[in-house]
Amino acid sequence: MTGTRMTGTLDLATLRAEFPILAERPYGKPLVYLDNAATTQKPRAVIDALAAYYEHDNSNVHRGAHCLAERATAAFEDAREKVASLINASREEVIWTRGTTEAINLVAHSYGGDTLKPGDEVVISSLEHHANIVPWQQVCARTGATLKVIPLHPSHNGELDLSRLEDIITERTRILALVQVSNALGVINPVAALIARARAVGAKVLLDGAQAISHFPVDVQALDCDFYAFSAHKLFGPTGVGVLYGRKALLEAMPPWQTGGEMIETVTFEASTWNQLPYKFEAGTPHIGGVIAFGAAIDWLNQQDRAAMAAHEADLLHYATEQARAFPGLKIIGDAPTKIAVLSFLLEGSHPNDVGTLLDQQGVAVRTGHHCTMPLMNALGIPGTVRAAFAPYNTRAEVDQLFAALEKVRRFL
Ligand code: C6P
Numbered sequence: 001m002t003g004t005r006m007t008g009t010l011d012l013a014t015l016r017a018e019f020p021i022l023a024e025r026p027y028g029k030p031l032v033y034l035d036n037a038a039t040t041q042k043p044r045a046v047i048d049a050l051a052a053y054y055e056h057d058n059s060n061v062h063r064g065a066h067c068l069a070e071r072a073t074a075a076f077e078d079a080r081e082k083v084a085s086l087i088n089a090s091r092e093e094v095i096w097t098r099g100t101t102e103a104i105n106l107v108a109h110s111y112g113g114d115t116l117k118p119g120d121e122v123v124i125s126s127l128e129h130h131a132n133i134v135p136w137q138q139v140c141a142r143t144g145a146t147l148k149v150i151p152l153h154p155s156h157n158g159e160l161d162l163s164r165l166e167d168i169i170t171e172r173t174r175i176l177a178l179v180q181v182s183n184a185l186g187v188i189n190p191v192a193a194l195i196a197r198a199r200a201v202g203a204k205v206l207l208d209g210a211q212a213i214s215h216f217p218v219d220v221q222a223l224d225c226d227f228y229a230f231s232a233h234k235l236f237g238p239t240g241v242g243v244l245y246g247r248k249a250l251l252e253a254m255p256p257w258q259t260g261g262e263m264i265e266t267v268t269f270e271a272s273t274w275n276q277l278p279y280k281f282e283a284g285t286p287h288i289g290g291v292i293a294f295g296a297a298i299d300w301l302n303q304q305d306r307a308a309m310a311a312h313e314a315d316l317l318h319y320a321t322e323q324a325r326a327f328p329g330l331k332i333i334g335d336a337p338t339k340i341a342v343l344s345f346l347l348e349g350s351h352p353n354d355v356g357t358l359l360d361q362q363g364v365a366v367r368t369g370h371h372c373t374m375p376l377m378n379a380l381g382i383p384g385t386v387r388a389a390f391a392p393y394n395t396r397a398e399v400d401q402l403f404a405a406l407e408k409v410r411r412f413l
Helices: 012-017 044-057 067-087 100-115 134-143 191-200 248-253 288-302 306-326 352-360 374-380 396-412
Strands: 094-097 121-125 146-150 173-179 204-208 227-231 242-246 264-267 272-274 330-332 342-347 367-369 385-389
Touching: 044 067, 044 288, 067 094, 067 242, 067 288, 094 100, 100 134, 100 173, 100 204, 100 227, 100 242, 121 134, 134 146, 173 191, 191 204, 242 248, 306 330, 306 342, 306 396, 342 352, 342 396, 352 367, 352 385, 352 396
Parallel strands: 121 146, 121 173, 173 204, 204 227
Antiparallel strands: 094 242, 227 242, 264 272, 330 342, 342 385, 367 385
């Protein structure tokens, strides 16, 4: 098959065949899907698991006195166990949310809202997605705490400037909320050094793992973080499902965030008491089918050779970066040495949105704009970028198609 080949133990033709959407032909052209940092495509196993839940088991969880409810509850809780073992946590430490955004809001409003005081500081970085900025702004405004930002390295290659870290993360720092991998540029942050500094001053650490989780194994114990947030839809699972990992002792001490059914132990008109973990943080009916299908995504992932996938992604990044460097008028934004397979760039004299539209017309799907990182774009002094984000099912032939399409864009613009 054109554009597919074996890389290491990765059989790309077989892998691609598992993703039905890759056979789509937008505008009659073969789909070249390079918007994987926004959401990955779903393998057949995940699509089938979602349909099977609605066809065979559809029921509410934890409350029905019937067989369907038991099956749905068992599959729902099974998925929690799968996440727990994926990230090396215990099941009570895995809270279902709607996504990374909701997971971070939970920590900001529950932990931050309950513990921050005037004089306290929350530290984030210049690379953060809005989801890891706005909740902290809100909670700082409410509690009187101050938000501080680790700046970009002056080279503007997308790395952080750690030269003044000891002045930024200080005895007053209560929370370090940090993106593990930048969605806009693909840069991998040196989280171990940053977490070590946070630990030295007694601060708690939240990692935004939205982009990291799909590119390398995550072990929350080895990372030594207190909270870890990610979304199922960036890890081959459905939208509307996310995970908050929290250290058990912290989750136990935190007040509930959203309240209502399921998260209570007892309710009277005067007062209520809370359910045990993890249910204390899971008010209302969750996205049951989505959670179960995410369990199928983890099963699918566990059957893959993740090392071969990572090697293939590294090859795609290297191959794409070489072509980008040779391409007239193309400037890579965030050309740092440690990156996931994301190529963010600008074409001289063209607005990223125009480039995106013209690529789309040739079947090449990328994301353009500020990537929900407006402060980062401001710091770099640019309106946005064109972002090609690769997944294991992408091929070198697709990289060639991207650059062939870009050549047409360059001539046109
Ligand atoms: N980034 C992108 O195209 P949600 O929307 O809750 O699933 O994830 C939010 C989020 C938080 N942090 C990071 C680092 C992210 O990359 C994202 C989502 C997508 O880059 C959509 S904006």
